[in-house]
Amino acid sequence: MLIFDENLEISHLPADVYKELMNELDKDSGWRCLGQLVCRELGCIENENSWIQALEQNSSSKSPSPSEKVLFELQTKMCTVGILSFLLERCDLLKALSVLSSPEPLVILRQPNLKSDKAEVVFGQELKLTCKAVGMPPPKYLWYHENSPIIDQTTEELNIEITKVNQQGNYKCKIYQNNRDGSFISELFTESVSVTMMATAVVIEEQPQPTLYVKEGEKLSLSCKANSHPLPRFQWYRDNTKLEKQTSQILCINTFNSRDEGKYYCHVFNDVSEAYSQKSYVMVDLPRQKAVAKIALLIANQDYQHQTKLTTPKADVARIAHSLEEIGFIVICLLNQTLVEMRKAISVFSEALLEGVYGLFYFGGHGFKMQESYMLPIDAPEVYLRNDAICESQLLSVIMKNDPALFVTILDVCQTVPSKEVNPVIHKEVPSVNEYKGGKNLRNLIQAYSTSSHRPSYERSGKECGVYAKHLSKFIDRDIPINKVFEEVGKSVDTWVKGTARNQIPMVSSTITKPFRLTDSILSGKPPKAVRNINGMIEFPEKIVNISFEQCEIKGSVLVSRFTAPYLNVVKIRLLNAEDYAVNFYNSVPSERNDLYQNPNKKECWIHSPQLSKGPLVICLLKNGVPVGATLFDVMDFIPAFLHRLK
Structure with a gap:
């Protein structure tokens, strides 16, 4: 209700009221909304934008303020207090309107529990509640959670994201009035809404790091952060063994030693669901080795002249070659090699495998097992003898004579024995014996096989890569000890391979005595002449x-x-x-x-x-x-x- 007669002209308002009205309109640029409405409703200004800009210009302590200019314009049009109050209400300028109005008590028009006094929200989503009140001076709002004010929620609508379990509880809104000088007049509280959180599945938000090296005697810490409702619980494992006292989101071992090495992961669960973190390889941080050079020879035999043609060795070698190049290897790749070519390639390759050099040999193609593992060249006859193939000891007898620091041989071949019905002659053959020995070093040799003795090795029907090469490529460039590489390859094959291919069981033999990694760095300085030579030759x-x-x-x-x-x-x-x-x-x-x-x-x-x-x-x-x-x-x-x- 207006304090003044609604027919009273604006110019006749008391000076203190007029000044107070201008002050309210100048706050938060309320005059702009009023000015725009004057243009549209009274049609007295030809260009609204030009007029608004004119109101803003020359605003100084000596010139009229924008609100004073707007009120003056209304005076020239003989506007009354009634018209002004109508315009202020249309613009929702209730504080300015309160200058002209008598106090009105608060009335709550809408309670936040309009539909129900309970609300259920999903973890991670927004909670929205709305209330509405009227009164003069206009009402103000402050939302509460369990009798504690939510400082930044001061409008008719509560809007918060539910990210914590402790956000459950009762919500209500305090609606209050203050005089224009800030003094308190009255307040009301809305009815409460009880907010509960719907049960949600476990979501792992932060994984433990994939690889970690810890010095002996130092502290190991791994973290796995997760969220859910009800709150998640944690259980840590090492190599699939439950660690009884490790049941928080942070695993802690105060004094780490070699017995604690392994693959750690966390089982996170609540009453709704469960999840497993990624695995973290944790190892003792030993002094890193350095190589004089790193050289690899990779042979892919697939287009056999007298045997079944294969489909994946070419892609297998290309995939592994790329990984090796990424970690600093000089890589030599050869496709479809005859017996003579294979022997000569191995001989030339061996010339660069001097002391301090890391060497790696990979063969993908047909092979067989008769006391030793054999690799078949593409020109092997239909009924072949051992002399028509290259055996592993023949390879090693050439390679090991120059004492490389590390040598890895990978045979991606079948390890089955030739059938007596199909190839009876080979069973009567007296095999030659190849001794391999080094002048100084017979250690640090890895012999890896795509499958174990008397078992087949599979290509993947319709797939680009073979079974073993696919899993080998996941780990061969990892910064983990060489023994771990092949351990993880075997586990990966066992985990992912299904059906008949489970007959393929990778195998590895090792004489490693130092913490070699294929990712070890290369010594600075000029490489040996033999290494420079092979680099030039390719x-x-x-x-x-x-x-x-x-x-x-x-x-x-x-x-x-x-x-x-x-x-x-x-x-x-x-x-x-x-x-x-x-x-x-x-x-x-x-x-x-x-x-x-x-x-x-x-x-x-x-x-x-x-x-x-x-x-x-x-x-x-x-x-x-x-x-x-x-x-x-x-x-x-x-x-x-x-x-x-x-x-």
Whole structure:
């Protein structure tokens, strides 16, 4: 209810009331809303934006304030107190309206428990409650939780995110009035709403770190943070053994030693669900080793001439090669090797495996087990003997003579015995014995097998990679001791492989005496000459070579490069600058086996093991299907030196 007659002109208001009205309109730019409404409702100003800007200009202690200008405009239009109060109410400028109105007691129009005095919320979601009151001076709001004020919730609507269990309880709102000078007038409390939290599943928010090294005698701490309702409970495990006293979100071992090494994880659970944290590898922090160099030879045999062709070795080797390159290995990859090529590749590889060097050999292809493990080259006959294959001791007898600091051999082959019905001759063969010994070091040797004795090794139907290579690639570049790498590979295969493939059980033999890791850094300084030599022998930059077709007086060029990374022994030749001609490639001397493939559309060919070619490559130009010129191109002049050593 207005204090003044509603027909009283604004200009006739008492000076103190007029000043107080201006002060309220200047607060929080209330004058702006009133000014915009004046423009729209009274239609007295041609351009609203221009007028609002004019009200803001020249606002200083000596010039009229924006609110004074708006009220003056209303005076010129003979506006009454009634009209002004109507405009103030339309703008929701209730504090300014209270200057003209008599006090009105608080009345709660809407209680927060409008639907129910109970509310159930989901953990992590928002709680919204609303109340509404009227009165003059206009009401203010302050929400309470269990009789404690929520400082930042001071509007009609309570809006908070429920992230803690202790946010459950009773919520209500205090609605109160103050005079314009801040003095207290009255207050009311709304009815309460009892808020409870719905049960929620366990969510792990912070995982323990995946790898941790702790010095002997020092403290080990691992943390696993989780949230849920009811509150989660924790139980820590080491290598699947329950740690009876480790039942909080932080695992703590005050004095760590080698007996505490292992794989730690936390079981987090409540009455609704459970979850397991990721596993943390915790090891004694021993002095790190350093390598003089790290070199790997990887062979993928899949296109067998007389045996069943395989589908995954090529992809397996490429995947493992990438991981090894990422951790600093010099990697030599060869595809589809004959017996002679394999022997020579191993011999050249061994020359660089000097003292202090880490060496790694991986073979993916066909193999068998007869006292020893054997690797089959692609040219092994249908009915083969042990002499047609390379046995592991033959490999080691060549490798270990130069005493590498660490050597890892990985045979991704079947370990089954050849059938007596299919291959009776091999069972009568007297095997040769290969001794392997080093001048100083017979230790620090890892022999890993994709499967154990007398068991098969599987490719994965319809998959790019084989079973063992898939799991090996998960761990081979991890910063964990070398023994742990193969331990984890075996566990991973056991965990994930299903069905018939469970007959494949990886195996490893080790004479490791030092905490070697494949991720160990390389000593600074100039590497030994043998290492520099092998690095130079596998260099294969792209080359563009000029050629000439003399019969038709056409000059062109060819690009020589790898056909596909990371393989060294498949060379691509692409003809450039001959757009108007077709091209044909063929061997000048026929090869015993198909080693030349071509793609006429791209005017390119690729040659497998070019060092075995009997003569140069013939490049023939054709016009409308008719040969118009040809030239000889000696690929041997442009292949890596390593391949020359395999002839």
